[in-house]
Amino acid sequence: MLYQKSLIAQTFTAVVIIAFFFSSCGSNNSTSNSTKDSTNASSVSTDTLKAQKPESLQPAGEKPAWGKSLTDPMAVVIEKLKSFNAPPIVSLSAPDARKQPSPADAVKAVMQQHSIAMPPNNTDTIGKDIMVPGGKIHLRIYTPKTGKDVYPVIVYYHGGGWVIADLNTYDASAAGLANMVEAVVVSVAYRQAPENKFPIAHNDSYAAYEWVVKNAATIKGEAKEVAVVGESAGGNLAAAVSMMARDKNFQLPICQVLVYPIAGYDFTTASYKESDSTMPLNSGMMKWFFDKYLSNPSQAKDPKISLVTANLKGLPTTTIIAAQYDPLRSEGELLSDNFKKAGVSTDYKLYKGTTHEFFGMGAVVPDAKDAEDYAASQLKKAFKK
Numbered sequence: 277m278l279y280q281k282s283l284i285a286q287t288f289t290a291v292v293i294i295a296f297f298f299s300s301c302g303s304n305n306s307t308s309n310s311t312k313d314s315t316n317a318s319s320v321s322t323d324t325l326k327a328q329k330p331e332s333l334q335p336a337g338e339k340p341a342w343g344k345s346l347t348d349p350m351a352v353v354i355e356k357l358k359s360f361n362a363p364p365i366v367s368l369s370a371p372d373a374r375k376q377p378s379p380a381d382a383v384k385a386v387m388q389q390h391s392i393a394m395p396p397n398n399t400d401t402i403g404k405d406i407m408v409p410g411g412k413i414h415l416r417i418y419t420p421k422t423g424k425d426v427y428p429v430i431v432y433y434h435g436g437g438w439v440i441a442d443l444n445t446y447d448a449s450a451a452g453l454a455n456m457v458e459a460v461v462v463s464v465a466y467r468q469a470p471e472n473k474f475p476i477a478h479n480d481s482y483a484a485y486e487w488v489v490k491n492a493a494t495i496k497g498e499a500k501e502v503a504v505v506g507e508s509a510g511g512n513l514a515a516a517v518s519m520m521a522r523d524k525n526f527q528l529p530i531c532q533v534l535v536y537p538i539a540g541y542d543f544t545t546a547s548y549k550e551s552d553s554t555m556p557l558n559s560g561m562m563k564w565f566f567d568k569y570l571s572n573p574s575q576a577k578d579p580k581i582s583l584v585t586a587n588l589k590g591l592p593t594t595t596i597i598a599a600q601y602d603p604l605r606s607e608g609e610l611l612s613d614n615f616k617k618a619g620v621s622t623d624y625k626l627y628k629g630t631t632h633e634f635f636g637m638g639a640v641v642p643d644a645k646d647a648e649d650y651a652a653s654q655l656k657k658a659f660k661k
Contacts, residue, residue: 313403328390347629357382408483414465418454428501435508437565456652469569511537516580531658539583541576545606557632588618602632
């Protein structure tokens with residue numbers, strides 16, 4: 277959910293970030309997003325004789341004190357991210373935070389350093405602006421190039437603590453899902469804080485979901501087969517969208533995949549206590565995000581923020597993916613337990629040796645490849661029903 281692409285790194289985005297996720301099969305406003313929707317990535321030439329396999333990657337130095345059990349490939353990505361020497365996000369304004377190098381930049385650098393191939397994109401992408409209460413938002417729509425007349429649909433919500441990152445930062449996940457699941461993916465550029473406080477991002481996210489259901493036929497989508505997926509803050513938004521649909525008596529998503537979702541406001545959980553220094557997300561950064569999005573701490577009691585205390589009955593089949601070194605790990609596990617208590621069919625999978633943001637790094641982190649395959653299989657299973 278972390279940093280937006282640096283200006284320099286954005287020039288490589290079309291090629292790189294899509295490749296992160298595609299190899300598993302084998303950053304901040306509507307204007308900037310809309311100018312980069314219609315892109316087709318091409319593979320980058322690499323010397324395959326020198327290419328290194330992800331499972332053989334080894335960090336140059338010792339693993340960090342907070343992450344002695346990191347897998348070697350995950351440690352390589354963290355080592356590269358640390359080498360950028362970016363200032364602590366909590367010391368920055370939101371606009372400056374959006375300019376910092378991201379974990380995706382680190383993956384790109386690792387791929388280049390080790391001559392890891394970057395397969396081409398296999399989707400068509402277009403951008404569309406839609407009106408929402410109080411303004412408009414941008415959608416990026418990914419359609420598989422497989423020639424079908426109709427596809428299931430995934431509404432995807434990116435991370436960034438409701439403050440940073442954008443459609444470009446998380447393009448890998450959206451494009452990868454479109455290819456792996458063979459579904460139309462609609463990635464939502466909800467308005468962000470502190471310019472837009474709670475609940476604007478949540479309301480935008482629901483408006484986008486409703487638009488997709490009502491207009492699915494115009495994007496080659498099957499209106500009765502719409503799922504929601506989100507990472508981090510996006511995972512929180514995806515779950516909130518399902519609750520809002522239920523409460524409005526609107527069509528529920530067919531399923532939801534929540535990747536290390538923000539699910540509470542309790543800074544005393546075990547994983548928060550363990551995460552003072554973790555990368556790429558730590559406890560202090562989470563407090564910074566909440567401070568930017570919430571007008572006051574009392575809003576954290578709202579069920580759309582505090583999923584762990586929300587009424588979860590009647591929500592769709594749920595998959596939760598978690599990382600070991602992540603301040604959100606404990607609340608994700610509690611959320612899974614609460615879904616099950618509420619009678620919701622729920623699968624939970626914790627990936628040890630990984631960090632927040634590992635999802636989508638399948639080109640260099642084998643556990644990320646497994647997580648991507650897992651998410652895709654859960655979605656395909658739901659659509660088959």
